[in-house]
Amino acid sequence: MCTYCGCGQPDAHLHHHSHDHEHGADEGSRHIKIEMDILSRNNAFARANRDYFAQQGIFALNLVSSPGSGKTTLLVRTIETLRLSAAVIEGDQQTSLDAERIRQTGVPVQQINTGKGCHLDAHMVGHAVEALAPAAPGVLFIENVGNLVCPAAFDLGEAHKVVILSVTEGEDKPLKYADMFHAADLMIINKIDLLPHVDFNVGRCIEYARRINPDIEVLQLSATTGDGIEAWMEWIRTRAAAFVETAQKAAG
């Protein structure tokens, strides 16, 4: 696993050593064991979060992307437009800058700083939910740490992972970071206002994403101009309503 951050991902830093013999089979199996321990512990916390969200009717979305794709910008606009009860968990290695941006919209927000960690895990999110006590039923947005790799492996108990890819990042990202696009149910192509200025082939990007994940849904929008935002609102509203209805039926 990743010895740099302890995140449970395969260790990229070891790859160039793979043909020498300084890492024996014992060490390899120890890495695999630790990785499995981390992920199975995470999965147990994720199950607890998911149960809680289902009981309460809290529709949780895990927003994942590389740094700077526009997650916080999109969240601010979403909250201002959605008119549903919403709360936000913000994940960053450091600072409360994003939480401050969300706080200005007036919705409850909880910042998690992961320090050296490169992703949120289900245990951190469970504690943040306790502190936040989000209104139920409602929507809980979880903005993950900007990173297209590690957050793919960590279930937080969300209803859906939503991957955001901005047009300045290149259309090849679904192929290069396949785990993330495989794990997501929706891909948002953001910053479409910049399309005239960048070399980004939208059709090819969607084709790559569906090669990795044939069922992935796709929306194109601009978080700054608001273009395409209504389809995103509709996506949230229909799924949140169905989720809450299921929760209420289960509660009798």
Ligand SMILES: Nc1nc2c(ncn2[C@@H]2O[C@H](COP(=O)(O)OP(=O)(O)OP(=O)(O)O)[C@@H](O)[C@H]2O)c(=O)[nH]1
């Ligand atoms: N042109 C354009 N710029 C955008 C759009 N969405 C976000 N930006 C800009 O992109 C930059 C990064 O936006 P953020 O919302 O901070 O991105 P983020 O994904 O939250 O970043 P991290 O939390 O650091 O990973 C800011 O300068 C935004 O103004 C968009 O749709 N179009």
Ligand SMILES: [Mg+2]
């Ligand atoms: Mg952000």
